[in-house]
Amino acid sequence: MSQRGSLRGLFPLLVIAAVAGAGFTLAKYREDTRTSEPPVASSEDATRSPMRKIWDWLWRDPEDKQAQNHLAEVPKTTEASESTNEIVVDFVDGTTKEEFDELEKQWGVDLELADQAEGRDSAITVGKYDGNPSAEDALFQKIQENPKVEVAERLVNYQASFVPNDPSYKLQWNLKLIGMEKAWDISRGKGVTVAILDTGISRVPDLGGTKFAKGHNFVDEDSDTEDDNGHGTHVAGTVAQTTDNAIGVAGVAFEATLMPVKVLDHFGTGTSARIADAIRWSADHGAKVLNLSLGGGLRSKVLANAIAYARGKGAVVVCAAGNTGRGAIQYPAAYPGTIAVGAVGPSGLRAPYSSYGKSLTLVAPGGDKRNGDEGGILQDGIVGPEFKNDAYLSMQGTSMATPHVSGVAALLFSEGAKSPSQVEAALIAGAEPLNGSWSEEYGYGLLNAPRSLAALKGVKALASMETVDESALAASLNPRGAAQLHVAEGASETSAQRSPLPGWKPFAIATGLLAFVLLSLRRQERPGLFNVLFHPAFLPAMVLSGTGLFFLAQFVPEGAHAAFVSPLPDWLANIFFGRGKLANPLVYSAAPALAVALLARFWKPVAPLAGGVAIGFAGILAYSAWAKAPALAWLPFTALAVPWLVVNSVLCLLLARALIRKEAR
Numbered sequence: 261m262s263q264r265g266s267l268r269g270l271f272p273l274l275v276i277a278a279v280a281g282a283g284f285t286l287a288k289y290r291e292d293t294r295t296s297e298p299p300v301a302s303s304e305d306a307t308r309s310p311m312r313k314i315w316d317w318l319w320r321d322p323e324d325k326q327a328q329n330h331l332a333e334v335p336k337t338t339e340a341s342e343s344t345n346e347i348v349v350d351f352v353d354g355t356t357k358e359e360f361d362e363l364e365k366q367w368g369v370d371l372e373l374a375d376q377a378e379g380r381d382s383a384i385t386v387g388k389y390d391g392n393p394s395a396e397d398a399l400f401q402k403i404q405e406n407p408k409v410e411v412a413e414r415l416v417n418y419q420a421s422f423v424p425n426d427p428s429y430k431l432q433w434n435l436k437l438i439g440m441e442k443a444w445d446i447s448r449g450k451g452v453t454v455a456i457l458d459t460g461i462s463r464v465p466d467l468g469g470t471k472f473a474k475g476h477n478f479v480d481e482d483s484d485t486e487d488d489n490g491h492g493t494h495v496a497g498t499v500a501q502t503t504d505n506a507i508g509v510a511g512v513a514f515e516a517t518l519m520p521v522k523v524l525d526h527f528g529t530g531t532s533a534r535i536a537d538a539i540r541w542s543a544d545h546g547a548k549v550l551n552l553s554l555g556g557g558l559r560s561k562v563l564a565n566a567i568a569y570a571r572g573k574g575a576v577v578v579c580a581a582g583n584t585g586r587g588a589i590q591y592p593a594a595y596p597g598t599i600a601v602g603a604v605g606p607s608g609l610r611a612p613y614s615s616y617g618k619s620l621t622l623v624a625p626g627g628d629k630r631n632g633d634e635g636g637i638l639q640d641g642i643v644g645p646e647f648k649n650d651a652y653l654s655m656q657g658t659s660m661a662t663p664h665v666s667g668v669a670a671l672l673f674s675e676g677a678k679s680p681s682q683v684e685a686a687l688i689a690g691a692e693p694l695n696g697s698w699s700e701e702y703g704y705g706l707l708n709a710p711r712s713l714a715a716l717k718g719v720k721a722l723a724s725m726e727t728v729d730e731s732a733l734a735a736s737l738n739p740r741g742a743a744q745l746h747v748a749e750g751a752s753e754t755s756a757q758r759s760p761l762p763g764w765k766p767f768a769i770a771t772g773l774l775a776f777v778l779l780s781l782r783r784q785e786r787p788g789l790f791n792v793l794f795h796p797a798f799l800p801a802m803v804l805s806g807t808g809l810f811f812l813a814q815f816v817p818e819g820a821h822a823a824f825v826s827p828l829p830d831w832l833a834n835i836f837f838g839r840g841k842l843a844n845p846l847v848y849s850a851a852p853a854l855a856v857a858l859l860a861r862f863w864k865p866v867a868p869l870a871g872g873v874a875i876g877f878a879g880i881l882a883y884s885a886w887a888k889a890p891a892l893a894w895l896p897f898t899a900l901a902v903p904w905l906v907v908n909s910v911l912c913l914l915l916a917r918a919l920i921r922k923e924a925r
Contacts, residue, residue, distance in 0.1 A: 345390070346415035347400075348374070351383035352408050359408065360385060367403055386415055421445055424504040428652065431638050432509055433606050434625030438664060440512060443709035449513025449670035454499050455547035456663075457538050458492030458554065459528060460485045461520035464650040466509065466640035467493075469502035475520035476541060478534045485520035489528050490642045492520070494655055495553045497639030498663035499670070508640050508652060512667025512709070516674070519547050524554060526647075535592075536566035539577070543570035548673050551666040552579045552598075553659035555590035557887070558901065564595045571597045576673075576680045578666045580658035582615035587700060588887055589619040599669075599684060602703065603627065603661040606635050608694065610701050614658055620703035621684075622691045624664035627656030636660075668709045672716055682719050689715035766806040766827065770879025777875075777917045785921045792920060798872040804828055805853075805876025827880045828852065828873070845904060848884065850911035853877045857915055867919050874916035881909035 349371060351360055357373065364371045364387065371387035389399060403412040421441040429435070453473050460477070461467070475485040487493045500518050501511030523538045524530040535554070542550050550570055567577050581602045582590030593600035594617075603614040603626020610616065611628045627636040636654030643651045669683050677683045690712030691705035698704050774793065778786050792798055803809070805828040832847040853874040860870040885905035 345388050347371075347387055347389055347403075348411075348413060348415045349385045349387070349403060349409060350411040351385065352410055353381065353383055355383040355408055363406065363408070367399065369399075369403075422504075424510045425506050426503060426508055426510045427506070428509045428638060431634065433634075434627070434637055434664065435510060435512065437604075437606070437608065437625050438668070438707045439710045440510075443668070443671060443713055446710065446713045447671040447675040449500065449516030449667065449674050451515075451517075452513070452549065452670040452673045453517045453519050453547045454513065454549040454551060454666055454670050455519040455521050455542035456492055456496045456499065457521045457523045457535065457542065457550060457552050458487075458495055459489035459524045459526070460487035460492045460522040461496045461518060462487040462493045462642045462647070462650070464493060464497075464640045464642060466502055466505075466507060466650075467497065467500075467518075469505055470500050470511075470514065471517040473517050473519040473546070475522070476538070477522040478538045478541075479522050479525050479530070485522045487522075487642060488526040488647050489524065490647050490653070491524070491528055491553070491659065492522070494637075494639045494641040494653060495551065495659060495663045496520070497641065498637060498660065499551060499667045501639060509638055511639075512664055513670035513674075516667070516670040519545070530554065532560035532563045536560070536562045539563075539566040539570050543573040543575045548575055549666050549669045550575055550577045551663050552577065552592060553657075553662045555580050555582050555593055557582075557584075557588075557590055559591050559594075563592050564597075567592060567595055567597045571680050574679060576666075576669045576683050578662055578669060580662045581617075581620055583613045583657050583659075584615045585613050586615060587617045589615055589617045594619040597680075599665060599687065600703070601658060601662045601665050602701075603656070603658045604702075604706060608706060611656065613656070614661075616701045618700060620700060622665070622687065622703040622705060622707055623694070624661040624707040626658050626661030627654070629654065629656050665707055668707060668712060671709060671713060675713055675716055676720065677716055678720070682716070685719045686712045686716040689719065764807065766876075766879040766883040767803065768879075769882050770802060770806045770875050773878050773882070773913055774875050774916070777913060777920060780917060781921055787920065792868075792871070795868045795872075797868040798875075801869045801872030802876040802879075805873045806879040807876075828876065829880060848881060848905065849908040850874075850877065850881075850915060853912050853915055857919060860919065871916050871919040874912045874919060878909045878912035878916060881905045881912065885909065 347369060349360070349369075360371055360383070367389075369387045369389045371385040374384045374386050375382075389396075400412055403409055422444040423429075423441055424444075435441075455475075461472075461475075463472075474483070477484050496518050497509070497511055499511055500514050500516045501509055503510040503514035519542060521538045521542055523535045535552070539550060539552075570577055576599065577592075577597060578599045578601060579593035580590075581593050581600045582588075584590065588594075589600050592598060598621075600619050600621045602616055602620050602623040603611040604623050605611050605626075605628025607628070610623065611626050612630075614623070614626060625637060629636045633654035636656045637660040638652055638654050640650055641653040641655075643649050643653065665687065668687065672683045672686050677686065687707070688704045690708050690710075691703075692708045692711065693705040694702040695705075771793070775789060778789055778792070793802075808826040808828070808830070829847045829852070832852060853870070856866070856870040856873045860866040882905070885902050
């Protein structure tokens with residue numbers, strides 16, 4: 261390649277950059293001229309998109325966020341409560357009643373022996389004081405300074421935790437792991453309806469005392485919601501198995517009401533349209549918690565809109581993160597407005613099958629049966645050829661983790677949570693951190709029921725402040741919250757549909773494919789790998805086409821993502837088809853690379869750039885086939901979308917091979 265040819269080859273790259281800038285301007289114009297806006301807390305907020313709020317929050321002065329200043333108001337979980345106006349004073353052993361009667365006059369406290377028989381020797385006394393907060397500390401200090409006093413402190417009340425009498429409760433390590441015995445002393449989910457969107461629910465014996473609301477069968481379009489698979493019954497048991505009935509096992513929110521909503525057939529499969537209808541129906545019929553122990557790798561705008569609708573009706577949508585074991589949360593869990601739940605085993609470590617990633621909210625017990633059934637989640641289910649016989653089954657999966665969170669969400673609603681944001685903020689504030697404040701592997705940590713119930717008090721106190729909206733509340737409870745937390749009420753269509761940036765993986769794939777292409781050429785036709793890869797026109801085109809400048813994402817405002825940090829197919833889709841749409845198969849194909857290659861046919865200096873585009877497209881299409889994202893319009897099933905991506909990736913390779921070979925001659 262001549263130097264002159266190389267310089268001329270850079271000209272089309274400048275054209276691409278100009279188009280990118282135009283695309284950014286168009287995308288920004290579309291965003292600024294949207295007619296519908298999410299709920300806001302102030303007139304100033306109304307001028308900013310939800311993602312712009314996130315951008316501003318990330319670069320905020322920590323002292324500017326009023327809700328952040330009230331973080332200390334969130335109470336920490338305690339195992340006991342302090343009694344108001346009551347004190348316990350432990351005198352030196354042998355102190356007589358006459359002696360402490362004289363002292364109590366000086367202190368203004370009426371003290372009596374805690375135990376009239378044994379207390380004479382121990383000299384432990386209890387009493388009441390006026391409870392004036394301003395004088396309280398001085399009073400305790402004055403009492404403590406007396407040489408006859410060993411300890412003076414507020415009286416603490418303890419109570420026995422509720423332990424159900426279900427005989428197999430002892431095998432439910434999962435309920436103990438999330439602290440259910442302490443949580444049951446506070447709330448049991450009474451008055452809250454939890455919709456189970458699954459394969460249906462069979463009324464097995466250990467659901468005999470559980471309340472049910474009328475459900476619906478979206479598979480057969482009738483009212484028969486019996487389970488013909490077994491999955492839904494097991495999930496329902498975790499939420500609200502009849503508890504303390506001296507048979508079987510226990511459930512998380514056993515006083516809640518179950519709503520059976522059948523969206524999956526006897527094979528355990530369902531469609532996005534069916535599930536979206538069911539989400540809307542459940543929210544319209546009074547469900548406050550929607551449990552979706554289901555998912556897949558492809559996006560659906562219809563489903564995302566249904567989730568936003570349910571959230572707008574005041575319902576929490578809890579979804580399984582997926583069982584791929586990979587770093588990508590499946591849909592619908594990956595949508596904003598959901599709680600994405602991963603799984604841990606009895607050890608509290610991530611289960612090997614559990615999906616993880618940037619959309620993960622928290623983890624809950626999902627089971628790990630590598631060492632036997634005792635590591636699974638035990639509930640009453642159904643078995644047999646026709647699924648008519650009940651049996652206690654040990655199962656594992658993020659499907660099993662999800663109903664733990666749904667159950668605790670019901671406890672929070674029952675305890676007085678007023679909105680989905682309050683429930684989510686309490687769940688996250690109460691989660692037990694497992695790898696710092698947040699991580700892709702564990703989200704905000706392990707579900708902890710009593711801690712979340714305790715945190716709810718602070719959540720409600722903060723939410724009652726007129727100047728703090730609930731998204732700011734969630735951010736204050738977790739400093740990383742604004743970037744990762746699914747709490748933005750009415751999240752915009754733009755933010756709901758933008759998938760996480762693919763990062764360096766498509767580039768690595770493209771580099772490997774380039775090496776393969778070069779090896780397929782005859783020696784006399786084969787240029788050196790680095791000569792091709794680091795050509796001043798080839799490398800930028802390959803990077804922009806396959807990955808975008810993803811490494812600059814943290815420095816670029818949301819509105820510029822389409823033009824700068826996303827792969828070429830993404831921002832082409834944004835320019836020509838609009839943001840928030842399903843990806844058009846034309847841009848996720850060999851067509852754009854072919855268009856640039858045709859230009860190279862008539863203008864040879866463009867060949868290096870065209871080769872870079874072809875290899876970059878081959879990389880991003882191969883990566884998309886592997887990651888099963890994004891969803892392609894008109895190709896809703898893996899059987900169609902994945903082959904499309906694979907075939908077009910191969911076509912891009914053949915195109916790149918022809919361009920590189922032609923340039924080598």
